Amino acid sequence: MIHNIGMEIKILRERKGVTGKELAEKIDLSQSQMSRLEKGQRRIDTKTLAKIAEALDVKPSFFFKEDEEELKDINIALVNRNIGRLIRKRRRERHLTPEELASKVGKTKSYINEIENGNLDFMTSELAKRICKVLKIEPTYFFETQQDTIDSLKQQVLRMQRAHADSTLGRILTDEEGEPVQRQSIPIINTLSSGYPTEFAKEGVPLGEVDDYIFLPRIDDKHAFAIYVIGDSMTQDQAPSFREGDIAAFASKVEIKSRDFVFARIEGERPTFRQVFFDPNGTIRLQPLNRNYAPSIFHREEIIDWWRLVGHIERF
Numbered sequence: 001m002i003h004n005i006g007m008e009i010k011i012l013r014e015r016k017g018v019t020g021k022e023l024a025e026k027i028d029l030s031q032s033q034m035s036r037l038e039k040g041q042r043r044i045d046t047k048t049l050a051k052i053a054e055a056l057d058v059k060p061s062f063f064f065k066e067d068e069e070e071l072k073d074i075n076i077a078l079v080n081r082n083i084g085r086l087i088r089k090r091r092r093e094r095h096l097t098p099e100e101l102a103s104k105v106g107k108t109k110s111y112i113n114e115i116e117n118g119n120l121d122f123m124t125s126e127l128a129k130r131i132c133k134v135l136k137i138e139p140t141y142f143f144e145t146q147q148d149t150i151d152s153l154k155q156q157v158l159r160m161q162r163a164h165a166d167s168t169l170g171r172i173l174t175d176e177e178g179e180p181v182q183r184q185s186i187p188i189i190n191t192l193s194s195g196y197p198t199e200f201a202k203e204g205v206p207l208g209e210v211d212d213y214i215f216l217p218r219i220d221d222k223h224a225f226a227i228y229v230i231g232d233s234m235t236q237d238q239a240p241s242f243r244e245g246d247i248a249a250f251a252s253k254v255e256i257k258s259r260d261f262v263f264a265r266i267e268g269e270r271p272t273f274r275q276v277f278f279d280p281n282g283t284i285r286l287q288p289l290n291r292n293y294a295p296s297i298f299h300r301e302e303i304i305d306w307w308r309l310v311g312h313i314e315r316f
Contacts, residue, residue, distance in 0.1 A: 235289060
């Protein structure tokens with residue numbers, strides 16, 4: 001939301017022929033502060049927004065028109081609950097009971113309880129001012145809480161939209177005739193909280209929440225997938241090394257050779273990420289890079305399925 005407002009301010013300013021320096025002077029900001037504000041790197045409080053709106057001859061609501069449309073399906077009740085939690089927290093810090101706060105702002109205890117539980121869809125500006133005065137908090141604190149909550153909700157919506165828009169992803173390359181070429185997107189399966197995926201679709205693809213998608217050159221495998229590295233068993237002091245939180249991408253349409261890195265499903269065992277060695281006696285050794293962990297030895301028939309590592313994105 002902050003970034004969107006910043007862009008809206010810049011677009012409107014340029015449309016009206018006002019330079020960043022001129023607008024900054026009108027609202028008592030430095031030119032660098034104005035630049036950071038338009039880039040979404042500086043929080044915009046209600047006073048600053050009101051000054052900008054006045055300087056550009058619009059109402060403050062001008063900057064929220066698109067957001068209102070974008071957010072029409074978002075559960076705004078979450079915003080009310082967060083504000084309610086904030087009021088309850090500050091009330092307790094001030095050692096006030098709900099009855100005492102109600103008395104000081106001219107409301108009933110049940111009304112205050114409704115506010116703190118996030119059950120009220122509307123609070124008058126006058127009541128908000130009285131509550132802020134009693135609890136000794138800035139009125140802009142409410143605005144910032146709303147902003148943070150809506151930002152978080154919008155990020156969730158964007159992530160869901162990306163997950164549902166897989167068919168449109170990757171239309172970046174073009175063929176010789178200039179037509180878009182669909183690249184195969186690779187889903188990132190998030191099972192960090194429960195370990196490596198243990199459930200698989202009939203096609204062999206792991207099941208789990210899709211966090212995002214990545215693209216890798218020359219990988220055209222609809223059953224390719226990526227996972228987050230878990231633990232330190234594949235970490236060592238030299239390259240290659242895979243730290244917890246790194247992203248490892250795997251594909252099935254590639255030949256697996258000795259010393260390749262694989263994600264393997266083994267009969268009677270949990271799936272694992274290891275370096276594979278084809279030993280002379282015909283067994284398969286799955287070797288962790290961290291020497292504090294022991295290798296595992298299997299026969300080929302014990303391996304239900306495996307995928308070769310085709311991409312590694314390091315976490316910094």
